[in-house]
Amino acid sequence: MLEELRITGLGVIDDTTLRLTTGMNVITGETGAGKTMVVTGLGLLFGGRADAGRVRADPGRAVVEGRLRLRGKLADTVLARITEAGGEPDDDGSLLLSRTVTIEGRSRAHVGGRSMPVSMLSEVGDQVLAVHGQSDQLRLLRPSEQRGSLDRFAGPDHEKLLETYRETYTRWRSVVDDLADRRRNARTRSQEADLLKLGLDEISRVDPQPGEDDDLRAEAQRLEHAEGLRVAAAQAAQALASGVEVAEDAPDATQLLGLARRTLEGQAGTDPKLGDLAARLEEAATLIGDVSSELSAYLGELDADPARLEQIYERRAALRGLTRKYADDVEGVIVWAEEARTKLAALDTSDELLEELDKERQRLALQVGELSGRLTAARAEAAVRFSEAVSVELAGLAMPHARVEVAVLPRPVGRDEPTVTIDGAEVAAGPDGADEVELRLLAHPGAPSLPLQKGASGGELSRVMLAIEVVFAGAGGPETLVFDEVDAGVGGQAAVEIGRRLARLARSHQVLVVTHLPQVAAFADRHLVVAKDTSGAITTSGVSIVEETQRARELARMLAGLPDSDLGIAHAEELLAVADKEKRG
Structure with missing residues (x-):
């Protein structure tokens, strides 16, 4: 989990530290106060693109520092990679990360006390953190990401099958390419082989000895x-x-x-x-x-x-x-x-060798076809379970008639890909199988089944993505999930349901939510507020933790814009009570 995040000189943030906890961390604040700078800082810390335009003129550089505390297999994997690169964890076992961006656009990264390429931050970030925002929703709209997510959801046995398939596929492609090259370049290979034989004959006649x-x-x-x-x-x-x-x-x-x-x-x-x-x-x-x-x-x-x-x-x-x-x-x-x-053996184009390679190609093609069929069946079974689970979540997010379907389709035959036969049909085989996976949305009964990006409005897409993330949460992936205003365009009971599901996610993950909805903020285990300071010549923002009365006043501000309204505070306290009861239940 991410224990601490310090941001200096980035946008309106002069110098502030966010102390995070396990469970659900919520960040709120007035529009323009700098909530998005927190997400921007996280992006920088984990290898995102540096934008010099966001660096404050004074001091002329932005610094983002973070402290990670890892556990289990993830800790072993990440720390082993960092140690191999020359870094090391802190004395208490935590891992320190740092990213500096100057106003001229230069960027530096430090991991475990050592200067490292920014790509190392990206490598760590891919394993420990996933950011979901309105722009990041595009991640799950990519077919390759949808297929990969379904494979994770299918479970460990399916992933073992996929690994076996990939190994067999790699051997098959190697034989296919080798055989094709020998046949295609038989004349050139024969000429080169003749030259090598002449050289070897001459050397053999002389028979030189070492020394x-x-x-x-x-x-x-x-x-x-x-x-x-x-x-x-x-x-x-x-x-x-x-x-x-x-x-x-x-x-x-x-x-x-x-x-x-x-x-x-x-x-x-x-x-x-x-x-x-x-x-x-x-x-x-x-x-x-x-x-x-x-x-x-x-x-x-x-x-x-x-x-x-x-x-x-x-x-x-x-x-x-x-x-x-x-x-x-x-x-x-x-x-x-x-x-x-050695080259001469590789240049062999004899009929005997070509026949042997062709037999090996056919043998491996049968294996690839058999494994591809098993992958397709496993994905189809997982797709049904996934569709039902997401549709249940959508019903609780004020989309009771919507349904998400997962289409597992055969890969179309292309000119540059070998093909295999599955159930009598010829399909193209790729490194991940012979399937294409597409998430589709039926917004209401009678509506056509359309790809997510075409079948959902902005607010619907946010809820669909949240439902998908809730379902995927139990299927591995990063331990820290960041949601940047995925509740945009949502209100009322749907907003409460979003808060409830984010709180459910927080039982197994560290969740960081940037939101403008009090119904969501009420479910927080830790509530952080970004506030402007306009007392100086330059506007700055800082982040503070709010609790009890202060938290109720912040929710009242979010509800009606009146932090001191008795009615607003009463409504806020009611929200907090409902959320607390839900979390305890």
């Missing part, structure tokens, strides 16, 4: 400089080991180390430190002996082999031929070959 080029380069360098390497190794061996003198009467390194070690050992009894150094000289002599042996082995292996050098030249030339055509180095050539083999 081979570097190894060959090093070996070639040794063979090319074999004589110089031999002389260097031989002279080093002569200097280290006895047997061949570098210069006449010159002792070798081993002899010199032995002489030094023996000399130090002779005095080790006097100073142990010299004994330690003698031991280290012995280690050095051992190391030099090892090096001498390795030099001897190196000389034995070193061979200036012109034939081997020629083989290396030829091999490296073959590898360079591959790197000129396919990649920058041998490793790249090997990768190219692996990718080419």
Whole structure:
């Protein structure tokens, strides 16, 4: 739920804080006092379009801040997404949101203490809040929204079926598109496959190995400089080991180390430190002996082999031929070959593969058709239940003869969509099934069944939408519902019924209502009033909570425009008593 909303510098609102509660929160006030700015602020907080024209010149920016307290699975989902993006909840578990809009039109968003794209606010808003106003009623007039709402109303088993259908549909479309592409581009695919085969044949003949080029380069360098390497190794061996003198009467390194070690050992009894150094000289002599042996082995292996050098030249030339055509180095050539083999499999247009794909297409088409039929039947059953429930609600909203019907119609066959057969009829299958859903209104007996937007007046449409929302309330969706003057054009007993149904919604949802009807405001669990302040040079508005006597005076003002009228206050108190009795019942 939304616990708190602070608005600064937006329209006539200078700086005000709305402290909201669970249940039904009602906002009232004089015309022009700024009630709509509250809804505008909510829109901004949850990612709506920023209008710089609504920003007050002083201080030159509008700021909307909100505190959300989430629970259950919704909390897990939303907070996990926020944490992934770098934000975090407050110490008490609540989530802080902020949106700033400057007078120049620049906009910034903060979620969980971190700066984030405005789209993150929209993502959160889609899950926690739904705004219903005369303009927002267009949401439920869209066929896709009507189908989605009916699917939610149908229940969790239906949604599982829909998920299974979508997975099958995705596989089916993939096979359909793949098969069509292979058939349509068979010649192009065949040409590309031939080129890949030529490349793979050439690479296979050479058979390059990882790291081979570097190894060959090093070996070639040794063979090319074999004589110089031999002389260097031989002279080093002569200097280290006895047997061949570098210069006449010159002792070798081993002899010199032995002489030094023996000399130090002779005095080790006097100073142990010299004994330690003698031991280290012995280690050095051992190391030099090892090096001498390795030099001897190196000389034995070193061979200036012109034939081997020629083989290396030829091999490296073959590898360079591959790197000129396919990649920058041998490793790249090997990768190219692996990718080419994968592409070659994808380019296959053989009759055997096409036949196999066609069988898979037919198998999946049967599954899609079967699942589509089950979806259609489930939607038709849910449509009957939904129509009856909404019609009952309309009877209580002073539309006793009106009836809402839900038409579940087959999707017309189009040029760009695959089709399936359901009950012998060919229909187009989409990602949500083979149905189109349309809400229709019969305003009175004998009236034609028309789409909502054509069959209802403004006041009727408000009541129809409220009835639909009451029915949908038990079928999931956001926990916070905002109604912005959906009671426009309504009065009398119908207004009382609207208040009663909003109060019913508030048992399971947090409801925020902007209204001009006292019959609706009387059902509030918390009543907030937007009031103008014209004492300064600039008119501003603020929001305050009214209770008891103040609340009765506000309802009297709404009833007759006379907050101090004894008759108006008496009528207001009667309304409050009736509403309280209804809520307790």
